Amino acid sequence: MSKKPNRTSRRGFLRTALAGGAAAIASPALTADSNPANLPPNVADWSKTLGEGVAVRTYGKPAKSEAHIGRRDVSWLTASPQSSVSFTPLHEIDGIITPNGLCFERHHSGIAEVNPADYRLMLHGLVDKPLMFTLDDIKRMPRVNRAYFCECAANSGMEWRGAQLNGAQFTHGMVHCVMYTGVPLKVLLNEAGLKPSAKWLLLEGGDAAAMTRSLPLAKALDDALVAYRMNGEMLYPENGYPVRMVLPGWEANIWVKWLRRIEVGDQPWHTREETSKYTDVMADGQARRFTYVMEAKSVITNPSPQAPINHKSGFTVLSGIAWSGRGKIARVDVSIDGGRNWRPAKIDGPAWDKALTRFYYEFDWDGSELLLQSRAMDESGYVQPSKTELRKYRGVNSIYHNNGIQTWHVRSNGEVENVEVG
Template sequence: MKREIDNKRESRRGFLKNIAASVVAAGTLAPSLLKADDPNLIEEPEWGKKLGLPVDKYLYGQPSPYEHNVVRRVHELLSSGDMYASVAMCPIHELDGIITPNGLFFNRCHGGVAIIDPNKYRLLIHGMVEKPLVLTLEDIKKYPSESVIHFIECPANGSTEWRAPQFNTLQFLKGMMSQAEWTGVRLKHILKDAGIKEGAKWVLAEGSDNSHMGRTIPLEKILDDAMVVWAQNGEALRPEQGYPIRLLVPGWEGNLNIKWLGRIEIGDKPWHAKEETSKYTMLMPSGKAIRFFWPMEVNSVITRPCPDKPWTHLKKGDVVEIEGLAWSGHGRIKGVDISFDGGKNWVEAKLKGLVLPKAWTRFSYIYKWEGEPLLLSSRAYDEVGNVQPTIDQEVGKMGVENIYHRNAIVTWEVKANGEVHNVQIRS
């Protein structure tokens, strides 16, 4: 990327040297490169003169080969030194709308991606129930289904930024999240068949992959909106998302949405699993840690422009849409404000498209850019009245060693030449 940007900058400089001074004065903005009598129009393009691919070429469709750079990406610092307990980041800078294509959905796992034979898949439900149950995949799909749209976000999303800005790419700044339409059954319907005993309060949900990861969830959440899902965006879950069955806990830490779900145990006490002790606990400056922290808090980020999608192609005076994503596990997004001066003054952006509970929501602001440098930030607020905090507010309370649940305001520095850099506004 660095080299590419450098190349771009070099070629732009070279180009600027060779054209009229007036254009140079117009800005350091890249002029339109489209010449008159464009051969791409004047001449018939090659795809207009020959047959395309036969319809049986890809019986499961593939993206255009020209889209090969739109992929998940990894970094060895974000893993345990291997690619099994690791994460592949979603290219959210390339996404449109609010649905993530299944092949680009971020992938976090703790022992590799398990490939489960759906014919051998079993879900065991036991503990404080009248009738412990074994369900096959076919059994689960017999229950009446619902389809809902929710994001899933790893609570460590953005965790490299606690002390200072480090990644100059949106994919690595906020790519530990994605959103899909999930289809499955509300767990409350299945639990009618098991019958919950008096005194039950907590639920252990455990994956059947090699990490056997378990998490404690309050029964109240399970009976409220938790689901056992088998489909994402209209097709079976991808193995990376827990094929054939994952738990969906809307709005909560990604880690709680147990993939390859194998077991549900009902009990009267919390379990204190490994991801509730050594990891996924929030160490505060007092030296004490918050033990359970479930919802993903109100958050937002501007996706266009961003370091990966800069404004280097704009002409001075272009009208441009500033666009981004806002989300909250506490409910619906109520609104998003935008600042052009690093947070001193704010204006209201517009929400656009579907505004759903516990879901990515697009926001938009139409802006006429004269090539002036900007410090561009977004600040979302949600249905419970929580407002996305500044870095100083967040660090002031939580310190810098928390790892999880970082939702402070993100700021892009837009330079006169249209380059965009990740910066932080902090004391």
């Protein structure tokens, strides 16, 4: 029973489907690894013998058959894996919470392995009293629990000029959503006391890029968190252990990881990450800067190119996620004809402020070709635009903040491809 049904069989499925036509699709991928000896009327192996006892698995992992699920990178995107990105497998998860080990990664100089005993957070600048905090200090403070999405500004950035990467993991996988535990930043600022001239904060990481971003004071005093836990566990090293910034609804780049220093000042610093990167070049060559808010966006995660439909027709559930940096998701619409006609999707589970929100759309599939789209609307009334609309405003060279509507083409054999429609 340790055979592994996994992505190779999925790919095999695609290949056979294309080569052999409809007949080859009759046997879905997963049954290829099935063992008749375990099927009724036979009694399965696991029903007859003792399994492993407790505490053999001191830290549990997903079932062996699920071991292929993981973050992946696109090696041609970047010059080195230390300054690169890996993507969350959105097509393999459901609900709104991302498992810690699947949260996308973006590092600028690799993962900093911080010794918690040597961790220090320095707070200085335009304050009454510059302060130094240990990790224990931070964990002693009043804390809150909040689930927020965290999305890289460059999520879907490869798709500005057209459909390019064939999988929701690669087109939309630079987003995750976990429950953070942390201290409101304003609690820390109150310990130091802000000078009246304070207007901006510099956030600095302790990694070998000493990643820095300028943060407007208003956000710092609003909902900014100095977080140390994700989904109850201490942050994972790749997500900033032991302490990172959480800036709800704002681009992930400013959520500085391995946070080591906060300086209070009276003007922005214009660091590399907010000038040469994370600024949005418009069609006329001018650039928008400080484009913090991640706008309403959604994507159907199942089916999607890495997760084809394995039944030929009949009752079908489309599943997807929506989110907005401007607040709660108010509604999601779904189209199966490429955006010509829309119907409201069903939101299930919590629709929290600035968190991923899960939607479903159920219908009887007649087995004909589909052009699937989803369209998110947030509580501010902002409606996720089509890619064509977005390009009218921004051209195709922006790299960042592509929240255009995604189209998946479903063939009658269940295979799915990332396409553009006009």
